[in-house]
């Protein structure tokens with residue numbers, strides 16, 4: 001029984017460690033600038049058109065194998 005408890009403890013510590021890594025790698029939002037045109041905005045995009053254009057370019061990049 002003690003072994004099982006130790007394993008559960010290790011698994012929980014490992015999960016917390018992974019969660020901390022994810023938090024570090026996630027950029028903090030909002031960014032304050034439109035990712036598409038660079039205009040000042042409280043979010044990541046100043047308007048739906050910019051968001052659509054940005055997402056379209058991300059898709060095209062994936063299709064072209066550039067990231």
Ligand SMILES: [Zn+2]
Nearest residue numbers: 034037046050
């Ligand atoms: Zn924009």
